[in-house]
Amino acid sequence: MSRPVTDHSTDRLATPLVTVPGIGPRRAALLQRIGLETVRDVLWQIPRDVIDLTNVTPVRKLKVDERQTVRGVVVDIDARPLSGNRSLTAILVDCGDGAVRATWFNQPWVVKRFRVGDLVLLSGRFRRWRNQWEVNQPLVQWLTDDEVDSAAAGAYCRYPLTEGLSQGEMRRIVRECLQFGLGSVADPLPRSFRQRLHVPPLRQAIHDVHLPPSPTAFEAARRRLLLDDLLEFSLGVLLRRRAWKSVSNVPRIEITPKVDARIRALFPFALTDDQNRAVREIAQDLASGRAMHRLLQADVGAGKTVVALYAMLATIAAGYQTALMAPTELLAAQHWQVVEEWLAHSRVQRILLTGQLTNRERTCALDQIREGQIQLVVGTQAVIQRDVRFARLGLVVIDEQHKFGVMQRAWFSSDRMCPHMLVMTATPIPRSLCLTQFGDLDVTVIRQLPPGRRPVATYRVDSAERRRRAWQFVRERLKEGRQAYVVCPRVGGEAFAGTANAGVPASGGLFAPAADIADPAAGSAQSPPDPEPTVRDEQDDASAVGGIGAVEAARELQAGELRGFRVGLAHGRMPREEKLRAMELFRQGELDVLVCTTVVEVGVDVPNATLMIVLDADRFGLSQLHQLRGRVGRGRFQGYCLLFSESRTEDAVARLEALEKHADGFTIAEVDFELRGPGDVLGTRQHGRLPLRAARLPRDQKMLFEAYRVAEELVESGRIDTPEFAALKTCVLERFGDVTAPLKTG
Numbered sequence: 001m002s003r004p005v006t007d008h009s010t011d012r013l014a015t016p017l018v019t020v021p022g023i024g025p026r027r028a029a030l031l032q033r034i035g036l037e038t039v040r041d042v043l044w045q046i047p048r049d050v051i052d053l054t055n056v057t058p059v060r061k062l063k064v065d066e067r068q069t070v071r072g073v074v075v076d077i078d079a080r081p082l083s084g085n086r087s088l089t090a091i092l093v094d095c096g097d098g099a100v101r102a103t104w105f106n107q108p109w110v111v112k113r114f115r116v117g118d119l120v121l122l123s124g125r126f127r128r129w130r131n132q133w134e135v136n137q138p139l140v141q142w143l144t145d146d147e148v149d150s151a152a153a154g155a156y157c158r159y160p161l162t163e164g165l166s167q168g169e170m171r172r173i174v175r176e177c178l179q180f181g182l183g184s185v186a187d188p189l190p191r192s193f194r195q196r197l198h199v200p201p202l203r204q205a206i207h208d209v210h211l212p213p214s215p216t217a218f219e220a221a222r223r224r225l226l227l228d229d230l231l232e233f234s235l236g237v238l239l240r241r242r243a244w245k246s247v248s249n250v251p252r253i254e255i256t257p258k259v260d261a262r263i264r265a266l267f268p269f270a271l272t273d274d275q276n277r278a279v280r281e282i283a284q285d286l287a288s289g290r291a292m293h294r295l296l297q298a299d300v301g302a303g304k305t306v307v308a309l310y311a312m313l314a315t316i317a318a319g320y321q322t323a324l325m326a327p328t329e330l331l332a333a334q335h336w337q338v339v340e341e342w343l344a345h346s347r348v349q350r351i352l353l354t355g356q357l358t359n360r361e362r363t364c365a366l367d368q369i370r371e372g373q374i375q376l377v378v379g380t381q382a383v384i385q386r387d388v389r390f391a392r393l394g395l396v397v398i399d400e401q402h403k404f405g406v407m408q409r410a411w412f413s414s415d416r417m418c419p420h421m422l423v424m425t426a427t428p429i430p431r432s433l434c435l436t437q438f439g440d441l442d443v444t445v446i447r448q449l450p451p452g453r454r455p456v457a458t459y460r461v462d463s464a465e466r467r468r469r470a471w472q473f474v475r476e477r478l479k480e481g482r483q484a485y486v487v488c489p490r491v492g493g494e495a496f497a498g499t500a501n502a503g504v505p506a507s508g509g510l511f512a513p514a515a516d517i518a519d520p521a522a523g524s525a526q527s528p529p530d531p532e533p534t535v536r537d538e539q540d541d542a543s544a545v546g547g548i549g550a551v552e553a554a555r556e557l558q559a560g561e562l563r564g565f566r567v568g569l570a571h572g573r574m575p576r577e578e579k580l581r582a583m584e585l586f587r588q589g590e591l592d593v594l595v596c597t598t599v600v601e602v603g604v605d606v607p608n609a610t611l612m613i614v615l616d617a618d619r620f621g622l623s624q625l626h627q628l629r630g631r632v633g634r635g636r637f638q639g640y641c642l643l644f645s646e647s648r649t650e651d652a653v654a655r656l657e658a659l660e661k662h663a664d665g666f667t668i669a670e671v672d673f674e675l676r677g678p679g680d681v682l683g684t685r686q687h688g689r690l691p692l693r694a695a696r697l698p699r700d701q702k703m704l705f706e707a708y709r710v711a712e713e714l715v716e717s718g719r720i721d722t723p724e725f726a727a728l729k730t731c732v733l734e735r736f737g738d739v740t741a742p743l744k745t746g
């Protein structure tokens with residue numbers, strides 16, 4: 001597509017800072033370090049905070065012992081030692097209508113910060129002393145001449161800085177840029193629209209955010225810049241969603257009552273109300289003649305697999321193929337087990353595509369898929385997207401994928417049919433975060449747990465006495481035949497690089513089962529590492545930041561609290577086969593306890609495992625802990641989650657208490673989001689950056705909802721396509737690329 005028309009005024013804003021008069025190469029280089037390269041970057045940044053200058057008190061109006069601010073010029077500096085080891089530093093500030101003395105005791109270095117002639121603001125509590133106003137240890141803010149002279153400056157902005165750049169310099173740079181570029185700022189929002197949203201014109205906002213006549217004006221200006229950011233973002237995702245929906249070569253899949261009944265008969269249970277609602281929404285999408293792009297979000301254990309399978313079977317019944325893609329081989333294998341179990345009496349032609357297939361099996365399978373004989377394919381994203389060509393692909397189900405947009409487009413092509421897309425996630429995500437990550441998808445939420453499921457009883461274990469009782473409790477449950485996970489924050493066992501089980505002395509019988517696992521023929525040294533590093537495994541290794549290691553924990557427990565029980569080990573640094581076999585033995589009940597890292601986080605389903613013990617629990621994200629406890633109590637028995645933590649920090653206690661108190665993953669996610677921000681909630685480190693320019697979450701989430709609503713209205717009414725909003729649309733396209741062209745694969 002052709003680039004949107006840019007006129008000279010926007011070019012001026014795109015001017016590199018180095019060419020702006022009064023900035024120069026040295027400062028341009030410093031600015032680049034904090035991400036500021038053009039005049040636009042400088043003007044659109046929002047100051048860190050503002051100091052209110054309208055509240056400067058004239059000396060004659062000062063009141064004793066109230067917090068006040070004065071402004072003046074330093075006229076005298078005095079530093080003198082007192083008796084003992086003490087010292088007194090004082091400056092005299094002339095405020096025009098009187099003088100103020102500021103003092104510091106025992107901070108002799110303070111004297112170096114002042115020069116006679118400095119313009120300063122002093123904030124503090126004032127008192128009268130020997131006929132003179134005095135303030136001890138005030139907050140000091142230095143001003144430059146022109147700032148004080150400028151009558152417009154009713155408040156005073158402070159910016160994020162980098163070493164070598166002072167606030168004074170930054171403010172000078174901002175003023176240069178205002179002079180250079182403010183005249184070129186064009187407002188993309190029509191006047192009536194602005195008035196409706198109660199925001200100032202853009203040029204005024206940019207001026208006021210840097211040279212605010214008052215704190216109120218600053219707030220209004222800031223709000224305008226945030227709103228623009230969020231509005232453009234919302235329009236970006238909504239226009240993309242509309243473009244996807246406009247694609248017409250999409251399979252139309254109608255589900256007759258007969259097909260519906262046949263599918264339901266395959267499941268060993270009736271669907272819950274939430275599941276039925278999800279199925280209805282998906283069925284509508286599939287029959288609509290437009291591509292489905294739906295996110296199926298469910299709390300752990302709420303049962304989204306069955307909903308996805310319903311959609312897949314309906315697709316097959318309509319004569320199309322379908323694929324279920326997981327992020328790791330392990331998860332793909334687990335999905336496959338469920339598929340096999342439920343489709344045991346069905347004629348659906350299906351296959352699990354894994355690295356284990358021989359070349360011949362693989363080639364044969366790929367041929368059959370290309371010819372359309374195989375109807376249902378399960379595999380990893382990597383494998384399916386790289387190798388597989390489908391004859392008539394009708395529906396793709398994607399499990400646990402947070403980077404959807406990128407992948408999405410890979411499936412579009414103008415000459416092929418466009419499949420429906422269902423994305424699943426078991427990470428409850430607060431709504432604002434969901435918008436930034438999946439704003440271009442329709443969302444279905446399943447909150448309700450299947451009938452008879454009791455919430456996992458969760459307890460903090462934070463003292464020696466409680467630890468003793470906790471292990472006692474664990475032993476009792478194990479004796480009753482239940483099983484336990486013990487999750488550690490890191491792998492540990494660094495001394496035994498590579499495979500942990502190999503480092504365990506065989507003689508002690510510490511790892512009786514694990515010793516069986518180690519394949520003597522392969523030998524741990526030669527065992528190939530996992531050929532496909534997985535999302536969870538990466539995280540597993542990355543989390544080695546402290547806390548107890550699984551290798552050590554396993555050894556200690558086997559020799560101590562859990563002596564006599566069969567303890568195994570699974571973590572992301574073990575050779576893949578070894579890890580899978582440990583998990584398989586646990587699943588079959590051949591191990592009582594599985595000591596592990598977060599490799600068990602997603603998907604493992606062992607109904608007899610009722611105990612989840614997390615060591616150094618404060619080192620995990622809250623949402624992650626919620627995921628972990630979702631692994632237990634899935635069968636007939638009550639599940640227990642014991643969170644071991646010695647940490648007494650407020651944050652740690654608050655987070656673990658939230659888990660004790662709330663069973664609902666969505667509530668947990670909100671708490672986590674408030675306490676920790678987006679990174680923790682999304683669970684992987686790569687997702688720290690949101691696609692927003694100035695706005696921050698959760699701080700600005702209310703405004704995000706407002707902007708999204710407004711954007712929806714503009715897109716649904718088609719007003720976004722009218723000349724009135726052409727400038728705004730151009731901003732969106734410049735920022736996000738051509739979101740109006742779904743078939744562009746880039």
Ligand code: ADP
Pocket residue numbers: 269270271272275298299300301302303304305306426450451605634
């Ligand atoms: P998740 O959403 O965490 O992936 P699953 O789809 O794995 O949840 O389902 C969790 C467990 O609940 C599975 O063992 C599944 O068979 C069971 N389950 C799902 N839906 C129902 C239902 N409607 N009634 C009874 N059990 C159900």
Ligand code: MG
Pocket residue numbers: 304305603
């Ligand atoms: Mg599942």
